Amino acid sequence: MSEKKRIRRKIHHKGRSFLLVLSLLSLLVGGCWDDRELNELGIVSGSAYDWEDDQWKATYQVINPSSGSSSMGGSGGGSTSSPPFLTYTVKGSTIIQAVERTNLTSTRELFFSHSRVTVIGESLAKQGISQLVDLFLRRPDARETVYVFITEGEAGRILDQLMQLTKNQGAGIQLMIEQEAKLTSYFPGIQMYELAMQMTSDSGSTTVPEIKLTGNRVMDRTDDTAQTDLPSRIAFGRLGVLKEDRFVGWLSQREAFGLSFMTDKIKAANISFPSIPEKSDRDDASVTLLHSSTSVHPIWENDHYVMDIDIKAGAILTEIGSELDLEKASSMRQMERSIENNILEIIDNSWHAVKKLNADVTGFAVSIHRNHPKQWKRIKQEGSWDTVFQKVEIRPHVKVKIERIGLSGRSYKSLELK
Amino acid sequence: MKEKISTYQAVLLIVSAIFPTAIVVLPVIIGKYLEQDSPLAVIFSGLVGLGIAWLIGSLIKATGDAPFLEWVGNKISPVFAVLIGIFLLQYYLDLTTNVLRVYVNFIKENVLLNTPTVITAVIIMLVTLYMINRGIEAISRINSIVNLMLLMVFPLYIWGLTKHINLHRLLPIFDHSAASLTLASLTPIGWMSEVSVLLFIAPYLKFPRKSTFIGVIGICLVTLAMFVEIIMTLLVFGPQYMKNIAYPIFSTISIIQVGRFIENLDVLFISYWTMSVYMKIAIFMFATVQCFKQTFRIRNDKPYTVALSIVVITECLYTWREPEKLNIFNEEGRIIVFLLFNILLPMGILLWTRIKEPVIKRKEYKT
Numbered sequence: 001m002s003e004k005k006r007i008r009r010k011i012h013h014k015g016r017s018f019l020l021v022l023s024l025l026s027l028l029v030g031g032c033w034d035d036r037e038l039n040e041l042g043i044v045s046g047s048a049y050d051w052e053d054d055q056w057k058a059t060y061q062v063i064n065p066s067s068g069s070s071s072m073g074g075s076g077g078g079s080t081s082s083p084p085f086l087t088y089t090v091k092g093s094t095i096i097q098a099v100e101r102t103n104l105t106s107t108r109e110l111f112f113s114h115s116r117v118t119v120i121g122e123s124l125a126k127q128g129i130s131q132l133v134d135l136f137l138r139r140p141d142a143r144e145t146v147y148v149f150i151t152e153g154e155a156g157r158i159l160d161q162l163m164q165l166t167k168n169q170g171a172g173i174q175l176m177i178e179q180e181a182k183l184t185s186y187f188p189g190i191q192m193y194e195l196a197m198q199m200t201s202d203s204g205s206t207t208v209p210e211i212k213l214t215g216n217r218v219m220d221r222t223d224d225t226a227q228t229d230l231p232s233r234i235a236f237g238r239l240g241v242l243k244e245d246r247f248v249g250w251l252s253q254r255e256a257f258g259l260s261f262m263t264d265k266i267k268a269a270n271i272s273f274p275s276i277p278e279k280s281d282r283d284d285a286s287v288t289l290l291h292s293s294t295s296v297h298p299i300w301e302n303d304h305y306v307m308d309i310d311i312k313a314g315a316i317l318t319e320i321g322s323e324l325d326l327e328k329a330s331s332m333r334q335m336e337r338s339i340e341n342n343i344l345e346i347i348d349n350s351w352h353a354v355k356k357l358n359a360d361v362t363g364f365a366v367s368i369h370r371n372h373p374k375q376w377k378r379i380k381q382e383g384s385w386d387t388v389f390q391k392v393e394i395r396p397h398v399k400v401k402i403e404r405i406g407l408s409g410r411s412y413k414s415l416e417l418k
Numbered sequence: 419m420k421e422k423i424s425t426y427q428a429v430l431l432i433v434s435a436i437f438p439t440a441i442v443v444l445p446v447i448i449g450k451y452l453e454q455d456s457p458l459a460v461i462f463s464g465l466v467g468l469g470i471a472w473l474i475g476s477l478i479k480a481t482g483d484a485p486f487l488e489w490v491g492n493k494i495s496p497v498f499a500v501l502i503g504i505f506l507l508q509y510y511l512d513l514t515t516n517v518l519r520v521y522v523n524f525i526k527e528n529v530l531l532n533t534p535t536v537i538t539a540v541i542i543m544l545v546t547l548y549m550i551n552r553g554i555e556a557i558s559r560i561n562s563i564v565n566l567m568l569l570m571v572f573p574l575y576i577w578g579l580t581k582h583i584n585l586h587r588l589l590p591i592f593d594h595s596a597a598s599l600t601l602a603s604l605t606p607i608g609w610m611s612e613v614s615v616l617l618f619i620a621p622y623l624k625f626p627r628k629s630t631f632i633g634v635i636g637i638c639l640v641t642l643a644m645f646v647e648i649i650m651t652l653l654v655f656g657p658q659y660m661k662n663i664a665y666p667i668f669s670t671i672s673i674i675q676v677g678r679f680i681e682n683l684d685v686l687f688i689s690y691w692t693m694s695v696y697m698k699i700a701i702f703m704f705a706t707v708q709c710f711k712q713t714f715r716i717r718n719d720k721p722y723t724v725a726l727s728i729v730v731i732t733e734c735l736y737t738w739r740e741p742e743k744l745n746i747f748n749e750e751g752r753i754i755v756f757l758l759f760n761i762l763l764p765m766g767i768l769l770w771t772r773i774k775e776p777v778i779k780r781k782e783y784k785t
Contacts, residue, residue, distance in 0.1 A: 015720075019548045033533040113682075137663065140528045145673055145681075193655075193673060200658040370589035 039065075042108030045085060045170030047146075048155035049132055050121035052091065057121075058098035059089040059156030060110060061170060083222050084167035089156050095135050112141045116170035118148050118192065119211055121155035125240065125247030133199065133245070136192045144193040147177050149211035150240035150247065158211055160220040161234055173234065177209065180236060181267060185289075186257050187239055188265040202366045202376070202385075204244050205359040207251070207259065210237040243359040251353050258350025261311055261343060262362050262394075264294035271315070273342045275322040275335055284321035287339060287402060290314050298368045300375065304391035307364055311343065311396065316404040323414040326405050340398040347396050360389050422624040425632055427558040430565045432613055432636025433643075434697040439520050440609045440640065441647055441691075445666045447749050448648065451602035453657035454587065455594045456648050459602040464641030466603070467610025470761060471637045474613055475630025477764050478620045480771060486617045487712035493771050502763065503713025509759045510706040513612075514730050516748070517702060518542060519738040521695045524665070529688070539734050542699065543727045549700040550707060550723055554622050557700050564693045568643075571690050576650065578674030578683065583653040606644070608753040610637055611760035615701060618708040703727070 046061040067084040088106055092098035102110055118136075120129060136142045151158055159169065166172035177189035187209035190198075198206035215232025219225060239256035241249050251259060260266050268290065272283035292313035299306045317326070317335070324331045354361055365385055369376040379385050423431070448456045481489040487506075491499035522538050530538060549557050613633045620626045651666040654673070663669045672684040706726055711719045738744045 012720075016548075016551055019544070019551060022544055033537070034530045140531065143672070143682075144669070145675070191673075193659075193669070196662075197656055197659040200662060201656065202658075370586060373590040373593050 036109075036111075040108055041111040042106055044110050044112050044115045045168055046117045046119070046159050046173070047112075047115060048119040048121070048159045049095070049124050050155050051124040051127045055091045055093055056095050056098050056124075057089065057091050057156065058095060058102070059087055059159050060099075060102055061085050061087050061159040062106070062108070062110070063168065067167065083162065083220070085169060087156070087159050095132065112139070113143060115143055115146050116168075116174040118146045119155040119158045120148065120150050120208070122150065122152050122240075122247060124155070125150055125208075125242065128245040129242070130199070130245040133192065133196050137196060144196070145191050147174055147189050147191055148195050148208050149173070149177075150208045151211050152237075157218055158213065158234065160218045161213060161232070162219050162222065162225050163234060164225050164230060169234075173211070176234070177236070181265075183268055185260045185266045185269040186253050187236055188260060188263075199242070199245055201363070202369045202380075203360040203363050204365070205361045206242050207256070207361050208240045208242060210240055210250070211235075212237045241354075241357050241359050241361055243357070248359050249357045251350065251357075254346060255350040255353040258346040258348075259354065259361060261292070261294060261347050262296070262309060262350065262396075264292075266292035266294075266313070270318070271339055271342060273335070273338045275320055275324050275338065277334075277338050277341070279322075285317070285324075285335065285338075286319040287315035287335075287400075288318050289400075290316055290403065296364070296367045298364065298371050300372065301393075304393060305364070305368060305388065307362075307367070307392060307394045309347070309394055309396040311398045313343075313398070313400045314403045315339065315400055317402055317406050320411045321413060322411060324411055325414060326410055332402055332405075336400050336402055339400045339402075343398045343400070344396055347394070347398075351394050355390065355392075358386060358390065360385070364389065364392060421555045423555055423558045423619070423622050424624050425628050427562050428616075428619065428623055428628075428632045429635045429639070430562050431558050431619060431701060432616065432632060433565060433639050434561050434694055435615050435701045436609055436612050436636070436640045437643055438691060438694040438698045439517055440606070440644060441667050442520065442524065442665055443748055444606050444609060444644065445648055445651055445660065446664065447605045448602045449657060449660045449666075451598045452594050453661070454589065454652055455591060455599070456602070456652060456657070456660075457588075457645055458592075458599055459606055460641060460644045460648055462599065462603045463606035463610050464637060464644075466607045467613065467637040467641065468634055470611045471613045471633025472630055473761070473764055473768065474616050475633050477768050478616060478626055478629035480768065481620070481626075483621065483626050485621050485708075485712050487709070490767060493774075494767070500713055503709060506759060506763075507706065507709045507713055509755060510702060510709050511726070511729060511733065512755070514699060514702040514706055515733040515738065516744070516752075517695065517699050518730060518734045519744055520748075521699070522734065523741055523744070528665075528668070536731075536735060539731050542696070543731050545696060546699050546703050547723065547727055549696070550703055551720075554619065554704050557697070557704065561697045561701075564690070564697055567690050567693070571687055572643075572646070574683065575671060575674070575687070576646070578676060578680075579650055579654050579670060582673065583650075584656075585653065587653055587656040588649075604753045605749060608756035608760075610640070611756045613637055614760040614764060615705050617764070618705040618712075619701075703730070706730075 042062040044060050045063050048059040050057040050059075062085060064082055064084055064086050067082045088102045090098045090101040090105070092101055099110060118132075120132070124132075136144055136146070149158075161169065163169050163172045166175070177187070180187060181189050190206065190208055195206055195208065212235055213232045214235050217232045219230055219232055224230070238253060239251040239259070240247055241251060257269070260269075266289060268288060269292070270286055270288050272286045274281055274283055275285035292311065295310045297308040297310070299308055320326070324335070326332070351362075365376075368379070379388055445456070448459045452459050477486075484492075487499045487503045490502065518539060521542060522535055525538050526533070526535060549560075613636060616629055616633055620629055623629065623632075647667055651660050651670050654670050655663070655666070660666055668684045668687065671687045672682065674683045675681040703726070707719050707723050710716065710722055710726060716722065
């Protein structure tokens with residue numbers, strides 16, 4: 001009896017061990033179909049899309065692992081004459097077809113998980129970008145966190161441009177937009193998922209910063225960067241406006257700044273203003289906004305909506321060219337008033353430009369939905385938002401407080417006069 | 419001597435029996451009906467879930483530590499016990515298959531795009547078989563460790579998303595009708611009713627009389643976790659976008675970026691999730707085997723476990739080959755099955771015994 005038990009236990013033990021070994025070994029099998037070797041992958045750091053001859057024209061920027069240290073910064077053991085990245089441009093009736101064709105011309109399979117930026121050509125933006133957004137949200141290896149830009153000419157050109165101080169152009173542009181949003185707040189950088197969110201929101205409109213080259217030449221040779229002042233650099237220009245998924249126009253930098261105030265996107269910003277407006281209209285002082293918050297309340301008045309925009313900000317004085325006595329409270333109030341008027345003017349300009357484009361990039365539709373859900377349901381049923389939006393009136397109130405005046409208590413000009 | 423499952427371990431087993439698939443499947447279904455009011459459906463279904471937990475707990479108390487189907491056989495009729503045993507077996511087989519398919523689909527869509535489905539399914543089942551082989555106590559110990567990992571992931575999840583939060587995205591509240599709330603709550607109620615798996619785990623509990631407590635705490639934890647997940651998704655993405663993404667929790671995690679050194683955190687969460695789904699499959703496979711064992715009064719269940727696994731793999735590969743069919747079934751069909759097997763059947767049995775008991779006692783008293 002005990003012998004039987006011993007044999008049975010032995011069989012059980014063997015069976016268990018077999019199952020364990022089989023389970024562990026089979027875990028390794030799963031990777032066989034999806035194995036990827038690093039030296040077989042072309043890591044895409046940026047992509048650009050244009051619309052040409054009724055086809056998608058895709059450009060992919062692939063990091064060149066054989067590139068070494070050069071004037072562009074960074075270090076490595078490869079060849080210094082080899083560019084830090086390579087670009088592939090292909091056409092296809094769909095984006096995936098273009099990707100496929102890129103793979104035909106490259107020794108490495110494109111790998112999109114480390115992509116940082118995507119540039120959309122104006123030609124494509126006018127056609128509509130929903131298919132592109134869909135691709136980014138659908139493919140598991142495409143990251144929805146890429147920063148999106150729009151460019152007036154051919155998008156692919158932007159990816160050919162080499163940058164100084166950084167070898168990875170995609171990461172460099174990402175850094176530029178993040179710093180821009182943090183320091184100047186003209187263009188809040190937009191990531192692909194934010195773009196998708198805004199396109200599906202009640203407003204149905206969104207903005208995308210413009211990326212451009214400051215000169216006519218594309219600096220695409222490694223020796224081009226071996227100079228102190230590049231004749232052509234990558235820069236941000238205006239703000240592209242998309243209604244639903246199509247490009248409808250541009251907002252200038254100043255208009256974009258006003259939009260940032262209306263949509264509560266100000267993180268930090270510099271504002272120049274006339275310190276003594278009664279004396280001169282010329283800007284002779286600057287403040288840096290340290291914080292700013294905007295709240296929007298829609299009010300129904302007679303036959304239209306009035307958007308009550310309340311902006312509160314705190315600032316530090318960074319520059320003054322007049323003889324204003326900073327120790328006087330009245331001087332501070334005077335400057336605060338001047339800044340407030342300046343901001344009001346910026347907002348007013350921006351609002352007129354937005355209204356002209358008839359694209360609700362202000363998010364007023366969302367605000368009305370949140371505050372007046374019943375009225376919003378009616379507007380949605382009637383499909384009359386465009387008409388309602390044209391009748392919207394804004395009523396901005398700005399309150400700026402100069403919280404600090406910097407390290408000098410009096411203006412240098414006032415000392416000179418003495 | 420066989421070790422028993424502690425009350426704390428049992429609570430975590432209930433969490434693992436519901437949470438892993440609920441976080442993937444439910445947000446999209448709820449969001450479709452309720453948009454920014456989605457948290458209401460989670461609260462409502464949680465409340466109903468508490469009722470179901472109480473019902474199951476009461477039934478377990480009534481069984482007096484005996485295996486469920488054996489007790490039904492004694493109390494009602496052996497034929498009836500076999501009959502409901504067969505139906506329950508079919509239910510648990512289906513449920514295990516469903517979980518396996520949701521898991522396989524996720525792996526196929528996100529991680530192993532080229533690996534044949536059959537390989538993925540077989541590997542998962544092999545690991546599950548090994549877990550079953552070690553017994554429910556070993557499963558519950560590992561499950562406790564897996565759930566502790568959630569305590570590490572969740573704070574990171576909330577902290578990482580703080581800068582993306584916009585409270586206004588929850589407005590306007592109560593914007594949807596009671597009908598929408600009911601429709602949105604049906605599927606989550608079905609998921610909460612999975613607490614009924616306790617019926618087959620109860621004989622292995624250290625304190626089966628605490629089943630109501632185990633069920634209630636388990637449902638509370640699941641409701642809380644679901645609530646946090648849905649609220650965070652809404653606060654970050656808003657109601658419109660939430661409806662359009664297949665895996666909201668993974669999408670929210672993928673946008674977490676701390677400086678330039680922490681990003682793509684979805685990998686971390688996917689790792690936790692992968693382990694938790696293994697737990698869920700193991701729990702339901704265990705319940706399937708227990709149901710089979712009790713229905714056909716089998717002593718050595720080992721050979722049948724392999725056979726049942728083959729049935730699960732086959733159903734997973736052929737019945738739910740098309741993801742759309744699975745989605746429609748999860749959204750519309752599953753609630754009927756859940757209602758029938760997790761609520762109506764236990765309630766019927768409990769009522770039957772409660773009504774019949776006094777009659778028998780009265781007869782005994784007369785004789």
